[in-house]
Amino acid sequence: MPDHSSLSPTPSFVYNLNLDVLATLATQARNGDIACVVDPVPKLGSFNVVYFLEFADGVRWVARIPISPWSEALRKRMSLDRIALDFVGTKTTIPVPRILDSSTTEDNPLGRPYTLTTFLPGTQLAKLWFDPSWFNDQRRTTVFTSLAGLMSQLSSHEFPSIGQLDIDSMTHAHFVGPFYPSFDAISEGETSPEPIYGPYQSTHVYLQSMIALQLNKETRTTDIADLQLLRTFAGMLPDAALDGAPFFLSHPDFNYQNILVDADGDVTGLIDWDGATVGPRQSAFARYPSWITRDWDPLMYGYREVSKSGDDDAEDLSREAQQEDSPETLSHFRDEYFAIFTRLNPDHGRLTRYSHVLEALEIAIQLPFTRNNILDKLTKYVYGGNDDDEIEFLSFVTLSQRLSTAPWLRDTVGEGKLLAGGEYV
Known part of the structure; x- marks a missing residue:
């Protein structure tokens, strides 16, 4: 799922972090005979502070330190993430950071949980995609071909259920366990390492369970109506033939x-x-890259229509300025990625075609602030619509408003819950 969170402010521990200790830990991890220095200017992410290290022989490493205070929930989270990253690194040739040293507690010389990994070469694609001096048809095709080939490797590793990858400490066999608190939940104060739901043997059950968890927390009538409408889409949109295992x-x-x-x-x-x-195969290895599905998350999609001047240079500059591709361009990119993925992975190509619809559905379930806009998109997709203002079509607003005042909703969720969020009409 796309990252909708903003970057965190600089956490206070950064100002007191002993970078000499971090350098020593890295040197010890390399048998203690090659000194290194730490770039003192960190990169701040949503959940981690990242430092770049360079050894005397030119080798570079990366240190990642969680922003959240240490807790058992964070320890479990880091352990599971390590298992998943190690799995990808050892079972495929996908170029991922390899873990060289880590601590999931504060009981270490640094006084913070940390992970040291290899440094990967290259430039973030986000810095190049809208750069007219770099972006062209050939490079775009190369990106899609390279990416589709790498992601296809994950199709060789099947699992029987939906959840989080874990490992048996005795047999070292991988298995799928339940979901544990996310980094979002931990950053909001969750400290318990106990599982919260799952695992699931069905995509349908998984989606409906996620919606049920949201329904249990809602009291406003309109939000309940939106979730009930989302439940309808969750029941009808995922391909029933792909409901069960394998998962990836x-x-x-x-x-x-x-x-x-x-x-x-x-x-x-x-x-x-x-x-x-x-998770489901449609939202795993076979999915579209998220930056070519942005138009299906309308709240986060910032494309603005520009006048057609006929000047290709002017249009390139406009694209660069707003850092967005038009809906038509994104649709073209999806067709291109679909064709490339199908050529490389013919047995699974059909999974890609409508994977962006399932992605939008999952975003709407998990992120309430995106829900209204995605529901409107899904309503038009399922029931049809027309952009002509003179022609009235069935919209999300119409469905949601009618649902929020229908006797069925009162009978389904209870009048008391409805009254807590606004009088039933």
């Missing part, structure tokens, strides 16, 4: 800021696997 490991944020490429567009790294889960 999935990158949690398959977006261009997490993809590194070389000058030609070949992928040199897929980073930030924190929060990786085992």
